[in-house]
Amino acid sequence: MSAIAVAKKDFADAIRSWKLMALTVVFVLFTLGGAFLASRMGDEAESTLDLVFALQTPAGFLVPVIGAVVGYKAIAGERESGSLKFLLGLPHTRRDVVFGKVLGRSAVVAVSILIGFSVGIVGLFAFVGSVSIVDYLQFTLMTILFGVVYVSIGVGISAMTRSTTRAGIGVFGLIVVFWFLWSTAVQVLHYFLEGEFFAEEFPGWYVGLLSIPPDTAYGSAIGAVFSDSGLAMADVYEHDGGMLSTLAEPWFGFVLLALWALVPLGLGLWLFGRSDL
Amino acid sequence: MGLNITVTAIDITGVTKRYGSETALEDLDLTVERGEIYGFLGPNGAGKSTTINVILDFVRPTAGEVRVFGHDVAEETLEVRERTGILPEGTATYDRLTGRKHVEFAIESKGADDDPDELLERVGIADAADKKAGGYSKGMTQRLMFATALAGEPDLLILDEPSTGLDPNGARQMREIIREENRRGATVFFSSHIMEQVEAVCDRVGILRDGHLVAEDTVESLREAVPDQTQLRVQLDRIPDDTTTALEAIESVDGVSEVSADGTTLVVACDNESKTSVLQTIEEHGVTVEDFKTDESSLEDLFVAYTEGDTVEVSP
Incomplete structure (x- = not known):
């Protein structure tokens, strides 16, 4: 080859x-x-x-x-x-x-x-x-x-x-975008849609979007390997399990890494x- | 294999290449037969490199088609490159790798079994085999790239301005290798903006100007087309007393077409055989010839005529 x-x-x-x-x-x-x-x-x-x-x-x-x-x-x-x-x-x-x-x-x-x-x-x-x-x-x-x-x-x-x-x-x-601009943008989006930066329980799309960058996907995938480390966004934030929250599941980290x-x-x-x- | 013998080495049909509104090549047709050495001449910017880049599939033509040994160069790139040795223009080495490593890589890529040191020896840089190519001079880089082109005994060598960066001796060595490769059976296509280099080795020459092929013929026929003329430049010790008579006398010598004087320098255009009579006539007018130079007209002049004139007749 x-x-x-x-x-x-x-x-x-x-x-x-x-x-x-x-x-x-x-x-x-x-x-x-x-x-x-x-x-x-x-x-x-x-x-x-x-x-x-x-x-x-x-x-x-x-x-x-x-x-x-x-x-x-x-x-x-x-x-x-x-x-x-x-x-x-x-x-x-x-x-x-x-x-x-x-x-x-x-x-x-x-x-x-x-x-x-x-x-x-x-x-x-x-x-x-x-x-x-x-x-x-x-x-x-x-x-x-x-x-x-x-x-x-x-x-x-x-x-x-x-x-x-x-x-x-x-x-x-x-x-640079993945280091901090991405999460800032998602937070700003959350503020505009929900009227607040922080919440007791975040919407599914919020944790989903936060999980997209390869850096977070790396954390999610490690979470999947070590089962219980609280590294995936789905485990870090309380969320309502809504739309896009699958993206934040630990196993989905592998999918995102592959896509990246x-x-x-x-x-x-x-x-x-x-x-x- | 039997069928392949009838297939031409390079077949360019109706190739046009435009960059935006610039036209680099316009409807170019060109054929290189198997076993010949084809010299591709033209001034810088005529489109030689574009043509070669299209043959190598580095650049995709706006229109037209190129076949090498019957393979479409865009569709069957690998088939073409497996049989072709390439010396592209403006190529660079990997600074951190040694010369030998480059040759080894070329040999491995071609699935050949050449001895890398033998190839380096052939192009004259065996002593630099273990040096990093980043430290090579321009001429050495050119020799190294030539060595990689020779790997795997290619059926076709495509060389873009191969003598770039080489001293006259290096250029001569390269021509010698080109002849050797041709004797082995390789077809050679090489470009140059210098007629002299092409003239020395080529069977056939094509002259490119502004993206058009303006002439294509064997070196022999081109030579015959060059008039048998000499320009004689004579340095006199002083201006003759009767300048007008002297000039008229020289002009009347058989075979002289033009005479002009600039101080003590005389420039005479004449047939090669008339040189002696011209010099004798000058001395008959009481002046001494201190020095003289002759410029025989050459293919170079023809090349200049083809590439610098305002209008150009396309030879049939």
Whole structure:
């Protein structure tokens, strides 16, 4: 399969990026910091919740940035420099190139996450004492999945445009939207429709909309994996079970993550497939 | 395979490419036969790269169709690329990967079994195989890209301005490899804005201007079409006493078509055989020839005539 050849070469190229190395170092520091804070939580130490607290916060914050940095130049950068002509001059279709990029750069992000979490587990042993290895591995896998989603978003947007500047604005703009603009917009919408910011019981659409960004979907999916951690919006807020509240169910996190991985990528492929280099 | 032998290497039919209101190519028809070296000439901006980009499916034509070995380039991209080695214009390397890694990747992509070092040796950068391509000079990058194009013994080589960034010696080496590849059986299509490079290796030449093919012929026929004329530039030690008589005498020499004087410099257009008589006539008028230069007219002049004149006759 031609995409594999592209992925291997792309991995070899992207893993040598100093930006990735710098981000991995930052990620390691965040993970260690999280582990340290988890140890300060006192009596409840050694629970799964500690683990999630220690790792989800740094991961939820930094993995999108790592995924985006690794992904946004994937296609647009090669189009700008001209190396895409080398790549496509060889027997690879445009689809092979896009899939190869997603595979190769996902592997890069996976390595970065594995390094961060390997140091993290040492930190957890040191600060907290003991950690459930199974939980830890599950958490690591979920985070890699989350990273792959952001790589797909990054590569997808990168395939839509000829300019890395526009790709960068698109990808990092999206991250900013997901970090806080999205929830603010949903809250404002709630205020206009319901006349108040806070409620005893929120409407189903409110928790549903809040659950849409990949970052919340990551939390929901972790909630589904650990059954009982109160990470999905459906568990965080009291709600009336109305329209759209399904979106906030833990299992639906997987559906949303899949959509976030596939929709921008599909759109990028479609636009890239019919444009001039 | 039997059927394929009759199929042309490149067949461009009625290709038009517009960018907004700009027309880069207008109803272009062009055929490259198997086994020939076709030189695609034209000044910068004539549409050479657009043509090549259309052949490579990097750019989609507004109208028309391109077939390579009978395969539609837009529909059967892989079939085309598996048999084609490409040196595109304005391509770039992966700065963080070594030269060898690039060649290995090309070999792997083509499912070939070449020795990467042998290919690098052939283009003359074997000693830089383990250096990162980001540190390569323009000429080295061009050689590296050429090495990747040679991977897998392609049936067709498409080279866009292959001598870009190369010194004369490098350009000569590249021409030598082009000849070797052709002897092996490869069809070669390459573009250039310099007639001299095309003239040296090509069987046939097409000249593109403003998106139209304005001439297409064998190098031999083009050469025959060039008039047998020399421009003689003579440097005298002083201005002769009787300038008018001197000029008239030179003009009356057999084979001279035009004489002009600028101070102590004389410019004489004449047949190649008349050079000696012209120089003798000058010295008969009491001046000494200090130096002289001849510019034989060449295919380059023809090329210039085709691409710079106001109106151009399309040769049949």
